[in-house]
Amino acid sequence: MKRQKRDKLSRAHSKGYQAGVIGRARENCPYQDTEIRSQWLGGWRAAQEDRSSGLIR
Template sequence: MKRQKRDKLSRAHAKGYQAGISGRSKDICPHTDLNSDTRSQWLGGWREAMEDRSQGVKQFL
């Protein structure tokens, strides 16, 4: 039986969140296409992490 991968958009969001919560710049986004859904999801995760950091959420990695 094959293992199913998580869908690309949720994975991009999670990776963006991880980058943001660890304080990395949004410029490191691996998705270069400016109009791609995966880039939007990655940046959305990054923004969410920045909000969490500003509200004092601790990093649990």
């Protein structure tokens, strides 16, 4: 059975979260499209919030 790819927006959000977890700067967002970029930044912000609240070290 083939696995379906996740949609681009949720993938961008999870990639942004991963970037935020490892401490990358938000200027390193690889997307130019505003909708996809905003999803990446949303994931990045969520990771920063989790880091500041102590959920991630």
